[in-house]
Amino acid sequence: MSSRELVVLGTAGAVPTRHRNHNGYLLRWDGQGFLFDPGEGTQRQMAHAGVSATDVHWLCVTHFHGDHCLGVPGVVxxxxxxxxxxxxxxxxxxxxxxxxxxxxHAAAFADTDVITEHPVTGDHAAIGPLTARRLSHPVESYGYRLQEPAGRRILPDRLAALGIRGPEVGELQRGGSVRGVTLAQxxxxxxxQSAAFIMDTRxxxxxxxxxxxxxxxxIESTFLSxxxxFAKEYGHLTAHQAGLxxxxxxxxxxxxxxxxxxxGFADEPAFLDEVRQSYDGPVTLARDLMTVPVPKRRRHLTVP
Known part of the structure; x- marks a missing residue:
């Protein structure tokens, strides 16, 4: 199976800094690339990160504030x-x-016909493997969730005990039973597995x-508590709220x-301290050009 990982292209809010580019996030997921919120400079950040245009299969914009979309022309x-x-x-x-x-269509160029548009409406929408939900921001904004369907993990020792081997294993997976033995057995x-991308919102x-x-x-954590x-007025989250x-x-x-x-980077411990008031799991404070792997799949250790 192909890798599942997040490539961080930019981590700034409305104003980029010397150390943080405008937003940009490529989620690699089984050979598909989901590019979220390409802000200004994303095309160059892709070059720094070793990401090419052929890595992009989905181009997802949460809302049309500039720090989340001004990189669209370059990417397209x-x-x-x-x-x-x-x-x-x-x-x-x-x-x-x-x-x-x-x-x-921001500038003259030899266009492409590979892009298919999916405008999102309503409080909830499903587009292929993505779910979109309307958030709370001064302009309409959506968060996205990528969800893999649930499945079943085959137990080799149980197959052996029941005498299922060779082509019968595939038949069992496709049809749900073989020679009276069910897949559940x-x-x-x-x-x-799932990943969610939540930007500007209360x-x-x-x-x-x-x-x-x-x-x-x-998830965004634009401000400290x-x-x-101010965060609520302008439709943003604090680090404490992200932890909650x-x-x-x-x-x-x-x-x-x-x-x-x-x-600045010197403030990162304060962001982590706010998160730790409620959340004790793994936390990454994103920096530009960082790669974050999706956690390994949960495994059941006991048989029902």
Missing amino acids: QRIARDKVRHPVQAVFPASGESYWRNLR CSVPRPG LCDAVFELAAGTDLLI GEAA VAAEARTRHLVLTHFSERY
Whole structure:
């Protein structure tokens, strides 16, 4: 199976800094690349990270504030210039379709026909393997969740005990039974892996729904709690709130990002301290060009 990992291309909030580029996140997932919120400079960050246009299969925009979408023209034109042949699915809020059109056709270039558009409407939408939920921000914004379907893990010792071997194993997996032996007798449930991407928002039900049970949660933490009132006014989360979400959701790995320009690397311990008030799992404070693996799949150790 191909790797599942997050490649961080940018981690700044509204204003980039010397050390943080505007947003950009490529989630590699079984040979598919999900590029979320390409901000200004994303194409160059991709080059630094060793990411090419052919790695992009999904282009997902949460909302149309500049730090989340001004990299779209460069990415689209690079897809065209490099003659990417596979389909690229573009997902974005339908209310911002005029902004999408302007970004999609921001300059003269030899266009491509591989991009298929999926404008999102309503409080909840499903597009292929993605689920989108409307968040709480001054402009319409959506969070995204990537969910692998649940399956079953075959137990070789149980197969051997029941005399199932060779081609019969495949028949059992496809049909659910062979020679009176059922798949349930030879396997245990295997939960599907999941990742959620939650950018600019206040706390709301959709945040918790997107995050619930995730293996990897990438979430904004624009401010520390001292700016909680300011964060709420402008539709953002604090590090403390991100920790609360991760704890309630029982996420397995929390990634904080989208840091206000008022904070530097020296402030990272304060972000971690706020998260630790409620969440005790693995935490990554994202930095540009970092790679974060999706946690290994949960395994059942006992047979029901």
